[in-house]
Amino acid sequence: MKSKYQLGDDAADALREIGNIGAAHAATALSQILHQTVEMQVPQVELIPFDEIADVVGGPEAIVACVYLKVTGDLSGNMFFIQSLDSAKQLTGEVLSEVKQVEVLNELEMSALGEMGNILTASYLSSLTDFTKLKMYPSIPYISIDMAQAILTIGLLSDAPMGDYALVIHTSIHNSKAMEKAHIFLLPDPGQEVVLLHALGMEIQK
């Protein structure tokens, strides 16, 4: 099944820049919390078939720790801050200055993880607002630790005009220590990329 909907190169570049600005601010925020250097990769902008969306984070059944925030306002969409369970334990351990050697995250660690997702998302979105003048309001952070695909589905639930594809603006970040890659995803709701591109002064080609 081929998507009838294609993203032009200019549009992809513009959206990649959105990801760049947002993720850079999010990485800076994380760096300030951790007092460490945080590196980020060049964002990717892709139309990904639903079935392949979890592959970026290790496959449909990979167990991940995810913070999800619903975005409303001039732009509606979904933000995910997602990483392996080990990585999440390490990250919360650094923030709380204690790493416990147990398999699951306790209540305090869950709360810390949610707050990190909150801060990263707020940094990401507020830099986008500065840039595009679009107002965006994140929900409170929701946390789930489970199979990647089961979690990510929540960002795919609107009726997509482009078929079973999602527009994903994806950046991965990691700190200089052992923290594995953490991923920041912005999934605009279907059709919302037009809003983003308009705000950047671009017309979308159909």
Next chain:
Amino acid sequence: MIHKVGMADAKAAKDGDSLRTLGLGSCVGITLYDELTKVGGMAHIMLPVSNVDKEVNPAKYADTGIPYLLEMVLSLGAAKPRLKAKIAGGAQMFANAHGLEVIRVGPRNVEAVQEALGKLNIPIVASAVGGNFGRTIELDCTTGKLGIRTAQYGESVI
């Protein structure tokens, strides 16, 4: 042979084969099985009701996906009066998420699936729905058993 059923996808298979779908969260996996001919089918629906856009994939919605799956198993030789359904999924993945409409989609999917099967007079003989965890399911077309795997609560067979 194991046939992989993707998201918003449906497939049917015969004796000796299995059907598997990974990582059901709020989505619902529906299986139809005919014990006599050992024909089975599996659909992975994402949303309860299809919109007016006719070009959409029928397997994405409960209301269109179940009749679509029914046609598939009938074409492999299943007989409708013998079909039994099992369903799994429909979880609410973010347990603390009250008031966010999109979070409620799991339970609404389950209701829509039950209604669609009811309309077709296909009995639901087993279900593993709800909760706040993901499920991977596999239907063995030789036995009609549905295996369920979870991240936190182990494995079971219904």
